[in-house]
Amino acid sequence: MTQAHEIFAAPDAARATTVEVEDFATPDCGRAVKVLLRNPTALVGLFILASIIAIAAVAPWLYPDDPLNMVARPLIWPGQNLAYPLGTDSLGRDVAAGLAHGARVSLAVGFAATLISLTLGMTIGIVGGYFGGRWDAAAARLIELFQTMPTFILLVALVAVAQPSIATIVFGIGVTTWPTVARLARAEFRSLRERDFVVAARSLGYSDSRIILREILPNALPPIIVTASVMVASAILMEAGLSFMGLGDPNVVSWGAMIGAGREFLRGAWYLTAIPGLAIVLTVLALNLVGDGLNDALNPRRQEER
Numbered sequence: 084m085t086q087a088h089e090i091f092a093a094p095d096a097a098r099a100t101t102v103e104v105e106d107f108a109t110p111d112c113g114r115a116v117k118v119l120l121r122n123p124t125a126l127v128g129l130f131i132l133a134s135i136i137a138i139a140a141v142a143p144w145l146y147p148d149d150p151l152n153m154v155a156r157p158l159i160w161p162g163q164n165l166a167y168p169l170g171t172d173s174l175g176r177d178v179a180a181g182l183a184h185g186a187r188v189s190l191a192v193g194f195a196a197t198l199i200s201l202t203l204g205m206t207i208g209i210v211g212g213y214f215g216g217r218w219d220a221a222a223a224r225l226i227e228l229f230q231t232m233p234t235f236i237l238l239v240a241l242v243a244v245a246q247p248s249i250a251t252i253v254f255g256i257g258v259t260t261w262p263t264v265a266r267l268a269r270a271e272f273r274s275l276r277e278r279d280f281v282v283a284a285r286s287l288g289y290s291d292s293r294i295i296l297r298e299i300l301p302n303a304l305p306p307i308i309v310t311a312s313v314m315v316a317s318a319i320l321m322e323a324g325l326s327f328m329g330l331g332d333p334n335v336v337s338w339g340a341m342i343g344a345g346r347e348f349l350r351g352a353w354y355l356t357a358i359p360g361l362a363i364v365l366t367v368l369a370l371n372l373v374g375d376g377l378n379d380a381l382n383p384r385r386q387e388e389r
Contacts, residue, residue, distance in 0.1 A: 115380040125376025131369035139186035146180035150336045181336045188337040189319050196318040199257025204264025212272025229262045242330050249332045256318045271303035305381035312374035316367040
């Protein structure tokens with residue numbers, strides 16, 4: 084939380100006048116956590132997300148072998164063999180091992196791509212929104228340029244030109260989804276840069292970097308955090324779409340690749356697409372529930388209502 088009050092003195096021959104400027108209200112982190120933990124839907128989302136992260140974390144210990152290895156006869160149905168509780172695919176690979184290792188890939192892609200998108204988007208949005216003028220005009224034109232191109236088509240083109248790999252997919256998702264963050268950061272900084280607490284900070288001689296990082300950014304973060312949770316879900320869906328189309332990394336297992344490999348067996352072995360599809364649905368649902376909970380907890384207006 085930024086400084087609640089800034090007090091500066093204007094000395095005069097007869098007396099010194101003290102002016103007190105109140106800071107714009109920033110969300111109370113402790114209170115926000117309490118509100119989040121009292122939200123039942125957010126708790127459900129946190130539980131599902133924590134469970135998926137835990138499965139991804141222990142996947143190397145549960146299934147130490149390569150999940151792409153053929154371990155049994157093909158198309159064993161779930162429950163037929165206790166050694167393979169979720170069955171095997173058309174090549175005799177363990178579906179449970181693929182699901183656990185796929186969680187690692189899908190979550191890693193989601194969070195890494197969102198981090199790249201946040202870095203690019205916030206940098207461009209902050210520069211344009213805070214400094215204004217030519218910087219703001221350049222940021223607006225750049226954002227509009229990227230928004231004129233369909234995001235997924237641009238992503239497919241980038242990955243198709245480069246060799247499909249996890250690094251390429253992460254980079255491609257990151258550089259195609261940053262305009263959403265940039266627009267939000269730009270709008271927040273344009274709104275906050277003329278607030279009284281920023282004017283007071285400038286009067287005290289604070290540098291631009293200190294005003295941006297310590298005065299404005301904490302007030303602008305809540306909506307960006309909520310947006311980031313949704314962007315992780317979107318990145319997971321984009322990676323699944325690429326893998327389903329055959330543009331995923333062939334050396335790793337992901338949920339999208341599992342769905343793509345099982346689409347030819349929908350009639351006789353529908354579980355090959357249903358199981359990884361359900362994993363994607365639960366992950367995206369959990370992230371959206373957490374995002375809604377964060378919006379309730381970090382929204383200043385809703386805090387005031389409480």
